[in-house]
Amino acid sequence: MKAIVSVIGLDMPGIVAAVSGVLAQHKVNITDISQSYAQEFFTMIMVVDFETSNSTLKEVDQDLKEAGETIGVFISIQHEDVFRAMHRI
């Protein structure tokens, strides 16, 4: 299963480290990463793969949200199918 991690907020040092730390803990593999500004927000987006992981999306999401709160940005993860359904015909 593939999922999209998104970080929305202010750019600052340590964001990639925080996100990749959580993902590494859950053995989730990062396959793509990009950073840019969208709708006036700093955004970092990662495509990740759960093939090597035993965790559920909800568990990873909770840990990412906590990590985000610690550094003051909004981090979440969502199933890739949600974006595919909404943005691809």
Next chain:
Amino acid sequence: MSFTPEEVVETKLMIKDQGLDVRTITMGINLLDCSDPDLDRMKQKIETKIISIAKDLSQVASSIEDDYGIPVINRRIIVTPISFLLGNLATIQEISIDDIQKLNDPLHRKSDLVELQISSEAINDCVNIAKSLDNAAKKVNVDFLGGFSALVHKGFTRADLCVIKSLPDVLSSTERVCSSINVATTRSGMNMNAVKMMGEIICKIAMKTQHHNSIGCAKLVVFANAVEDNPFMAGGFHGVGEAESCINVGVSGPGVVRNVVKSQKEVDFETLADLIKKTAFKITRIGQLVAQEASKRLSVPFGIVDLSLAPTTRPFDSVAGILEDMGIETTGGPGSTAALALLTDAVKKGGLMASSYVGGLSGAFIPVSEDKIMTDAVRKKILTIEKLEAMTSVCSVGLDMICIPGSTPSSSISGIIADEASIGMINNKTTGVRIIPVIGKEIGEDVEFGGLLGKSIIMPIKESSCKTFIDRLGRIPAPIHSQKN
């Protein structure tokens, strides 16, 4: 990267800030095979069937929530209109066929009609069945079960009459059972006997639940052209043309549409309609995704996606708010009907592109008590029942969650039902009335229902009697365009 940052951020903000959710996963269950002359056996069959088919519904809905990160607010069940099951019960077979034939005969002299006697045993049997439905709903952990219904647009069966007459007891003694009565169709015309009866029944339900702001009436919808696959409550039932069982999903998202409209204050109508269409497309695709997944996990066929902008009491989640962001100062003022027409049509067009099986009511709901901005418009005396009635001719449902003084005569309630059903009958669309005469409250007083049903205010209705009109009885003939064959 498979998605652009703009796309990812748009989706995230819809869920995080704009209240995008799946409003309901509703399982339709056929109960026709549960009919039985023995009451206890029928109750057993009903409970067993509902529980066996829907036992995993709530847990599957939660697992989809977890796996996809889309909130699924309600889990619900709709069943075959219950009147279809009851005809074999001994207590109902005792009702005189002759009397009911006269009541149904459009050529019979109305002055000869006598009040039909239905025994308290027959009413008790209906209440018992409703309690079984309530039990089953509690056991499978769904918040509402719809389908304690009867379709009487052309006339009554004995069971239909019992279902209707039992409503005051049923809706006051059960928690989760919802009811709907179809009194008119474009094809058959309007059963004015039923319209008169429903006015009286609504008053009785209000009295029976007077200690809870007459809330029993909030669990009943009187329809014209009721649809067979509506996943929303209180008017949902599993039509007899439906399959054994199916999954219908109701998607919402007034907050998402409102956000788009709000950010585009200056655009012309073409652009506005186009933006709403695209947004509705995206929302419906999420519904389609969730419906497919729920259907797969439950091994129950996919039915329809209903894209209805259904407001909640959250301030951003408001249909009236969309109209006001379009440029209407207060909902109910001049321009409101046109704004709602544009909104409903654009929502339908976007939704139809997103799923081949769009059904239910699909459009925009305008339930007064559930939409805070709408309640505010009533408070400002700009939004009235008459304007709401006009607005329902261009949106999906009807007069929804309207509170009126408890002292309103039943004939006036019947008049309101007849007016609203006429709009549905003549315009070939679904309309419904969910009206609550709140006992002990007068115009302008606040009414607190709590939860999803929200808070409302007693609306004024015009003081002019239609009793002589309603007392004519009989059936209003079907409109000319019913003859399509």
